[in-house]
Amino acid sequence: MTTINKVAVIGTGVIGNGWIARFLAQGHEVIAYDPSQGAEERTNKVIENVWPTLEKLGMAEHASKEKLKFVTTMEDAVADADFIQENVPEREQLKKDVLATIDKHAKADAIIGSSTSGIMPSTLQSGLTHPERVLVAHPFNPVYILPLVELVGGKETSDVTIQKAREFFTSLQMKPLIIQKEIEGHVADRLMEALWREALHLVNDGIATTEEVDAAIIYGAGLRWAQMGPFLTFHLAGGDAGMRHMLEQFGPALQLPWTKLKAPELTDELKEKVIQGCESHAGEASVFELEQKRNEFLVRLLDLVEDYWPASKI
Template sequence: MARTFAIVGTGVIGAGWAARALAHGLDVVAFDPAPGSEAKLRAAIDNAWPALEKQGLAEGADRKRLSFARTISDAVGRADFIQENAPEREELKQSLLAEIDAAAKPGAIIGSSTSGLLPSRLQAKMANPGRLVVGHPFNPVYLLPLVEVLGGKQTTPETVEAAKEFYTSIGMRALHVRVEIEGFIADRLMEALWREALWLVNDGVATTEEIDAAVVYGCGLRWSLMGTFLTFHLAGGEGGMRHMLHQFGPALKLPWTKLVAPELTEELIDRVADGCEHQAAGRPIKELERRRDDFLIEVMALAKKYWPEAEGLEGRI
């Protein structure tokens, strides 16, 4: 397993990767050509460290294990795993990844933090394209566990599996995106909500504060435990997702949204309902409801500490 982690690009995402890796006891070598980048990186890590200490540091975790290289070659030459965090410009990333590839030792894996560019295109100029994966994290990288992992057409299956193992070893939930698609999974979902939110603001329906309140005090609390599908699975009562889709499915065609819904065929209902039943793993609806409710009670109690405006929250949800 990787013991030396290289960061190329030390902005918000790169700094987050560095902090997470240091907190898990790795040696971190960073590179960024921007003036003052080393000082900014160290300040960002110092700012994140108290939260990481509360979360619990791994054996050997130490901010002194960070070094800053002056060239890409010096940064990646001895690294076991390399994470690229350049701006979202395809040609820039292609050239940078080719340079990283040429300097990296054999067997090193290269991950790109791109939030939507396809790995098959990012591999275009690499001499060893089989070792590239996308490892798309979420801000703050040092705390949020999700990382979307996908390979391009030339990525070897072994590379994908090794990348998943590495990300898991530093406390992440590696979500394998099996189909190469722009925007991957999580950002496509967030972008759908984001588009709706912008329409609501644009049309004068709600302010940004009101829209955020709708998420924070409503759907967001439930989503943080069981996501979208299981939330709606419970909305169907004892009939679960199948009943919910048959009862409320026609509303998907009402002109409430700026997005076009898919045709709700019986095949689609079967796929969604079967998937929810698999997620439920045989647990009855009432058990899932109790689990959800216990979670919400604890989250709302915690909310009072961090959201002064959340007093009396229990009675409003």
């Protein structure tokens, strides 16, 4: 693998800052660019807040917060970078414009990853001079804790790029999942979107509150999914015969109207139900306090997952 030392991060919102934290924790030099006012100050605050969590997770011996540098132009950010992670808002033309600038000014052997959650890589790399080095590298929030990153190549992405990206993200203590066929939303977000749509219907129809929906996941499926995922969970539901018996017994239920995959209309009334429900559920806790609790929980949960399910195929 081409040695990756210097990393550029373009766009420093929640995802961009999460990437910065992970890159720094693994000892990389990070050059960041974001034209929004106060971006550098916000990033520095995030890094200070999450550094204790990164220390608990374990970081590279040469990790340092001092390896972060902000620059004033995108061209300066990418000029010497070995790997570039783009994280601008999820607007297709904006991303294509930014990637075109990156493609023009980056080194010939630099790999370019996009954090897009839904746009296909073939769309993003269209019209670029070096489309073969562009791929989707889609993480999950908080990026500095959650190990999954979906790697999706477009029609013109080279196999070498995919392999180098896989090796790089593995070196970041991540679990790169190579998606073999590009599709809008990739894999994980499509699964989460289906659950999200059903949750909105349950709230919209007055069947459950936001807190009740969350409880149904936290104390039920969520605990099992954290270890095994939906398929192996259902495999166990079939008893000694596993999935074979499970499908025979419960397969016919798939024809029943148990789900409403088409999202409900996001009316003002539904918005208020969801917003007020979440605010009531959160109580007096600020978002920062909830993030701290989430981070502590995820660190401990990841330890449990590795203890009980270490044989990951990714």
